[in-house]
Amino acid sequence: MKKKFILIIPARLKSTRLPSKPLKLINGKPLIYWTWKNCSKVVPKDQIYVATDSDEIHEVCKKKLN
Numbered sequence: 001m002k003k004k005f006i007l008i009i010p011a012r013l014k015s016t017r018l019p020s021k022p023l024k025l026i027n028g029k030p031l032i033y034w035t036w037k038n039c040s041k042v043v044p045k046d047q048i049y050v051a052t053d054s055d056e057i058h059e060v061c062k063k064k065l066n
Contacts, residue, residue, distance in 0.1 A: 007043045009035055011052045022057055032057060033064045 011022040011032050018024070022032040032050065039048050050061050 004047070005043055006047045006049065007039050009039065009048065009050045011035075011050050011054070011057050013054045013056065022052075022054075023060060030060050030064065032060060036061075036065050 009032070013020050013022070015021050022035075023030050025031075026034055036048060036050065050057065050065075052058060052061075
């Protein structure tokens with residue numbers, strides 16, 4: 001029996017140690033992109049979800065993760 005998995009990436013802007021961490025650029029792309037890209041090596045892209053309460057992160061995900 002083959003099991004189906006989904007991956008949920010929690011992303012929020014109000015971290016106390018590093019505010020706006022998911023939007024910090026690494027090699028010109030936001031951290032949330034790199035996290036999603038590495039997750040897509042394990043799980044199909046349509047089974048990866050980003051859980052956020054931020055409109056900024058939502059917009060980045062719409063532009064960069066398609």
